[in-house]
Amino acid sequence: MPPLFFLIFILFTPIKSDLWAETERMPDLQQWRALCGYYAVATAYMKDSNARITVFAPVDDVFTYNPDIRALDQKETLSHIVDSQVVDLTMNKLWDKQTLIRSTINSGYTYITQFENNPGNFSYFANAGMLCNHASNQWGIISGEQYLFKICTPMGHRPYPGTALSFIREHDVTVFEERQYNNRDLSQIRDILDRTPDIALVIYGSSAWNGFHTFFIPNDAAFARVVDRNRVDREVLLAHVTSTNRVLFTWPWLYDGGQHYYPSVRFSANIIEDNFKLKLVMRNITDRRTGKWDLYAVSEVYERYSQFRRGAVWAKILVPNIPTQNGVVHIIDNVLGIVSETIDMMIYRNEKTTTLMRYINTIGQIVRNYFSATGGLVTFFAPWNEAFDRIPEQIERRLLRDRIWLEQILKLHIVPAKELTSDEITNETIVNTIDNMRQLYFIKGEWPANNVTYYVIGGGIKTAIMMDNVAATNGIVHYIERVLGVPYQTLWEIMRNESRLQYSFHMMSNLQLRYSMDPWQVLTPEQNFTFFVPTNEAWQQQPQSLVSRMNDGNHWQALQYVYKRHILQGQALMYTDLRERTYVMMNDEKVVITRRGRFFELYWPRGNRRARVIEGGEIAGINGYMHMIDNVLIYEPDLRAEACSTQPVFFQLLIVSIVMCWRPGWFSHLYTVFFYR
Structure with missing residues (x-):
């Protein structure tokens, strides 16, 4: 070449x-x-x-x-x-x-x-x-x-060389010697599958040609919680398997907020594929103190049928992401679909509600009777341990000393004669508690898309529902991250953290009034307030020229005078404490509270302005209560309130000095008049 x-x-x-x-x-x-x-x-x-x-x-x-x-x-x-x-x-x-x-x-x-x-x-x-x-x-x-x-994330465990059925029935312990998982604690489901050979072979032992599934397999400790083992039938076994060709690992499932609902194989085998009578979903719960997060498989039932009750059963995923020849296996610590515990048994067993049980036991059986099997159906909003950790130490000491207040706080978390699930919650939902005085309000937030978070407001405290619709034999439990009715922030801290009050927060940042709203401790009754604070929308409705002049830096005393018109000093009034009467506000002006239907209104006679108290807008603080209103008690003449007080102190001292020099005997004459008359 x-x-x-x-x-x-x-x-x-x-x-x-x-x-x-x-x-x-x-x-x-x-x-x-x-x-x-x-x-x-x-x-x-x-x-x-x-x-x-x-x-x-x-x-x-x-x-x-x-x-x-x-x-x-x-x-x-x-x-x-x-x-x-x-x-x-x-x-x-x-x-x-x-x-x-x-x-x-x-x-x-x-x-x-x-x-x-x-x-x-x-x-x-x-x-x-x-x-x-x-x-x-x-x-x-x-x-x-x-x-x-x-x-950029781990793929999971090494695949098991067999189907989910062979994984459960495997007796050779040497197969698991080099693996990070085993089937040592799966003897109960092994016996149940042996008694139901059709489900075992067709579903759990299906080959790759028959389709792939996601299997949630309870361990022996999970079956130990089931009171009646006869309730674990074919439908219960099928509730632990997703429909065909739904192979879902933990990270992909949680990628979109964990909101991917899938029917169990029990219903996907029907003619209608999207029959969501029993839905499977995966959730992750993060511990605020440690930063660790746990994964849960949740079966949700919205209709009572067969062995299933209305509500959800949460099962913690102990060993996730075990690939098999016909799908993926997740080992869980609870039997999905089966409800056999009362609310009392459930919160007593939960390691995240130990502080709640200590508070309940402090006042004896007064509240605990509502959670027993004979207490009737209730909906209970159960605070986690971290909810009590948020309470300031001085407030917690008072709470433990005052048994009457503690009983009122615990009763605020109980809704009688109702199984309230999240599918019934809207922004207009209002329910009564067992004390027949205070009500609970709800907010349904969705951000980002398909990631829905529910909030409950009670006693002036808004908290997110972390674990929802947990079913018990005598009701529904929602686990929350704050204690309703127990304040843990000052009024100033509440304004800083509340998105609907950012206009008022920024306006008050340069006012002396902010230090009254943010005391380091509450010493006297005069340091307790009832603050009717305008929302962002309320300020946006005002004339922009008036708002701009109030915030130009030259009229700060006028702005403070306006805010004092919204503050009642020396009284901390809850929403249920409001009455139709005239109150003298912090700036010595009179404001009348009237009732219009089920709503309360503020009426300012001198300015002829009205502001409605927003229902569910009550927020409890360490130094009082805050109520959101939809208007501002303000008008144009408020700008003159600071006319005689905005002169610089330097010029005032200069005028006094000139007078004293011009009339030498003026100061001695003034002294004689005041002290020797």
Whole structure:
């Protein structure tokens, strides 16, 4: 061959590289490269440029925050390598199926899930590992016949070489020696499946050809909580399995706020696929003190039927993300769908309500009778331990000393003769508590889309419902993060944190009045206030010229005079304490409180202005109560309130000095008049 032709052949012949060489030039894949270097099979596949494989490689941050991954054995490392090219990830279009199933080179399966964030923008997951494009502008690295995708979360446990049924029935303990999970505590469900061979073989033992599922498997401790074991029938077993081809790992499921509802296989087998009589959902709850978060599988029932009660059953996921040959297994600590505990038993067993039980036991059986089996149906808003941690120490000491106040606080959390679930809650929902005096108000917030949070307002405290619709045999329990009716902030701190009061907060930031709203401790009755504070919308309704002049810095005393018209000093009035009468406000002006239907109104006679007290807008503070109003008691002549007091002190002293110099005997004459007359 002529030398020139040989040179041209070399220059224009494409050079095939391999993933092993590609990863050497990528600084964020060095931990993965080092892990593959330990095992000959993984290294051989990475170096073979002709091998049609797809590699899901964790970036270095995954190894940093999950040190256990550095010790993966060869089989676990090979579970990150798929024996085919997953070209679907590079097409950037919506799949026909949400989950793709691909086999790995160690005879396991990888489940690849797609989520559409917005039209044309997708997120992808390989098992529980999220494919990350923020570390690089490339979705995948292509080298010859090979694909490599970076993942920024762990993929999960090593796949189990069998179906979910064989995982439950496995007796050979040596199979689990090198794994991070086992089936030692699954003897109860093993016996139940042996008694129902049709469910065991068709659903739990289904092959890949019959479809893939997500299996929630209760351990032995979960079945120990069930009082009547005969209630665990076929429908209960099917309630623990999602419908066909719904293979969902924890991280993908929680990616969109954990709000992906799926019917159990019991209903997906019907003609109507979206029959959501029993829905499965996954939630995560974060502990504010430790920062750790727990995962829960939740079965929600909105109609009573068969063995199921209305409400939800929460089961903590103990071992998540175990891939099998027919789906994924999550081991849980409760039996979904079965309710066999009263409210009293439930909060006594819950490790997050130990402080609540201590407070209930302080006043004996007065409140606890409502939670027993003979107490009738109730809805109970149960504060967690961290809710009591928010209470200031001086308020907590008073609460424990005053048993009458403690009883009133606990009764504020109980709604009698009603099973109130979240599907019945709207922004107009109002319910009575068992003391027949105070009411509970609700807010349904949705941010971002599909992420709904419910809030309850009672006794001036607004709190989020963290675990909702927990079913008991005698009612419904909602776990909340604050104690209703017990203040923990000053009025100034409340204004700073309340989004609807930001106009008033910024206006008062430069006023001396703010120090009255924010005392470091409450010493006298004069330091208790009732503050009728205008909302942002109330200020926006006022003439902009008037508001601008009030905030220009030259009329701060006039602005403070206006705010004192909204403050009642020396009295802390709850919404139930308001009466139709005339009150003398902090600026010595009279304001009349009247009733219009079920609402209260403030009427200011001199300015002929009215402001309605917003229902449910009561907020309790350490130094009083705050009520939101929809208007401002203000008018144009308020600007003159500071006319004689805005002169600089320097000029006032200068005038006095001039008079004293001009009339030398003036000061002595003034002294004689005042002290010797």
